[in-house]
Amino acid sequence: MSEKLLEFKNISKSFYGNQVLKDVSMTVKKGEVHALIGENGAGKSTLMNILFGMSAIHETGGFEGSVMIEGEEIKIKSPHEAMDHGIGMVHQEFMLIPGFTVTENIKLNREITTDNAVSKVLGGRLKGLDYEKMNHDASKALNTLDMDIESYAQVAGLPVGHMQFIEIAREIDKEGIKILVFDEPTAVLADAEAENLLKAIRRLADKGIGIIFISHRLDEIVSVADTVTILRDGQHIATKPISETSAADIANMMIGRAVTIDREEGADRQISDEVSLKIENLHVNMPGERVKGVDLEVRKGEILGIGGLAGQGKLGIANGIMGIYPAKGKVTFNGKELPLNNAKQVLKDGVAFVSEDRKGIGLLLDEPIELNIAFTAMQVEDKFLKNFGIIKMQDTKAIKEHANKMIKDLDIRCTSSMQKAGSLSGGNQQKVCVARALTQEPQLLLVSEPTRGIDIGAKKLILDLLKQLNEEMGMTIVMTSSELAELRSICDRIAIICDGTVAGILSPTDSDTKFGLMMSGVTEFSEGGNE
Template structure:
């Protein structure tokens, strides 16, 4: 097998933050390389580099070399990547529904023939050679074993077919050498996914090098020749599939990250009282769909909700708070909780710190004290002066409460009148927490509390949550993409996969167990044990 693509010592940093460190990848002709890693491991950045995406070059380029068939190449734009024979099949389909399959496959690469007008006015007005376009499309579809008519419109085709049309478009490009599949099976049903994997194998037999990005371990074991594991921007290892197992891949993917060590005792007095009981909850949050979750939260615990992005972990808290449409049964504090009613949820004693700090969490143009007091004023009628039917805000009370919160939570600011938008991420997060605490909640839902804030601030926020739990006995449901952070403060961790609870683990469970659960491949070990 001859060497097709090699990435040598590729590194990339975004404004001083290293997101890729010395990545080395080799891809041979006709080989299928699986790329796996948690969210934020650097998969997308690596692919952006390979495709010369503008985001890479506008942020100062990257270090290292890319070689294609032994020649060093510089890929400055997606168009250049296309000309070099690198293609990509996107997770979301980039197809025009009203066009036929042929037109979609040939879009912007139409075969044309001259006519009278074009002889006068130039090449742009030549007519389409529909016959040879159809022939080309047919050829590409035949390679994929698609016996579907090429003149049908794309609108109304099943999802699986659309995926194949995307692939057909890529292989129809002359001289395609490398094809990247980005989570291609995420939207497909099981049989469709199987067809797709067959097609991938078939393409590789024709000598195309394939990079297959997925988190489904069983598919990787099934289809790939070798697997490269990324973690936190580092190249962990590249292994031949026959030398490894799903368990090992899972373990390597999660790894033990020594960021925040767990302090104190793990075995706090477990309380038997269930404070929140969720039964068959469905939440229609776009991109984070929850498809029937059962979960019991005990009084006084910190429960962690983890899982990969897009699996639905963020939907749970948003659904409980009524931010996205949801259905199911929820019992909170002995009473049934009405869903789709944000006001009712807050009144019953839930408070929510949103993952979307700037969008949902804060009024950026408003003062810190105004932000902190807002919800309590609206829901609990705190901080108001009542003059008959008129209720005006009580600036003095808001000021003193704002100052108290600023000192309690150690919010770094110039004054309580500073605009929330001008604070740093960590301090903004503390303002969000302060606003939730002002509601005096029985249960606090916190989503992605450390997203986008620096490492020192992360620890402060986590310590704050821990303090609230230990000193005030507040029950906390914390959702986070960062497993290490969940493991550092939670009493138990629920892993969500494909909108359902995959399992519950203790914070000190093994890495491999977390990895397998997060990728929904638990059955792989259960199967091998029995």
């Protein structure tokens, strides 16, 4: 257990001046299950990208520090080289070819070949395939995992749970596999399947493979890992044997940071008990952010935050209400039922949306700022148009005037209202999105990931803007964000979404542990039990 298999030594990495890893060190021993945990953006993926020599690292100037395997420093320049060093990865999204059999997938591009007359003359790619040997290997790998899957079955027809195991079988079938990285392996699995998987991971570790286990599920980590390393904002917070810590402890370390509550106490605001938006049993089919039955009430005049880890469904809620992804359930707004899957009517009823996908859904990148700002109000409410009976023409003058007013009010930095939206900086693009939403004169504003991809200075401006809208205009705002800190800084209440449903509603002043545990899906915990 004590043999050092993999060592990260003082790893630092920055992207375009933005430091994402600061002096991180971590050691994985032989036969150890080493959990790696952190919020979105804590630096886990960057660390793994370094381990696998992804081009995203080299193309941005490499990294500082060293990676050592079995005591020897290695330089990995491509995923292929990582494989040669015995490092394997079980992907979160399945890298399986549906039309191939289990064996063919396990042996993908590592097929066992046999020589024939042609291949001897024309080269190795014309060698035949030795299915017998391949099937044998595949079965062996599957047996190691204690999985009863026919190796000649086509992957397309198999249950999702099996696919994960095929991925793992592929990795352990590789010769000399030493380190195996699991990236959120249980995210798509049912409970029973997840349990099987954890057992299999344990078995692999017992065979002497070092395992890096990335997961958000704290209870899983506690049950399977030997050691846990916590990253936060690119910094190494702690590495502890699992026996010396607890779920609550980990949660605390994962979130813990100075939270500034930006709301001025007693600010003259009217949050009535009147419910503005009522969501009942909402289901949304948004790939990667599925919503599976959300009930939520938004009070008039408040800022409600929606938080949770990536992939848990928090983003699906606003997208579902706005008709961007197929949804079902019941949504009532000011006493009137909003039709689902009907973007136009929802917009007409006074709901505006600032999407998390700024470049895809939020903006027409090749069109000028002024058209971007006026567009939705023009199409939905017939504003900025001159009516000539058979045809409604755009009112260029009115559009420009309004755009210039918005540019001034929101302080959008641009050369003129004719500048293309695509050429603006992230923060200013976001302001254009907000301007478009405000142009609709909405009663409810849904904002998703308002500060994603925006530099720190601009982040504050955007948050201040939202706060100002709420306080000065009394606008009800629902803000969805992956950054807990920013939710806590301006929201009145924060709903935490886990596994597509509301895990609970917290106050911004609640403890880090509470937030951390709720986000990680730990439901039964007693306050103060381990603090």
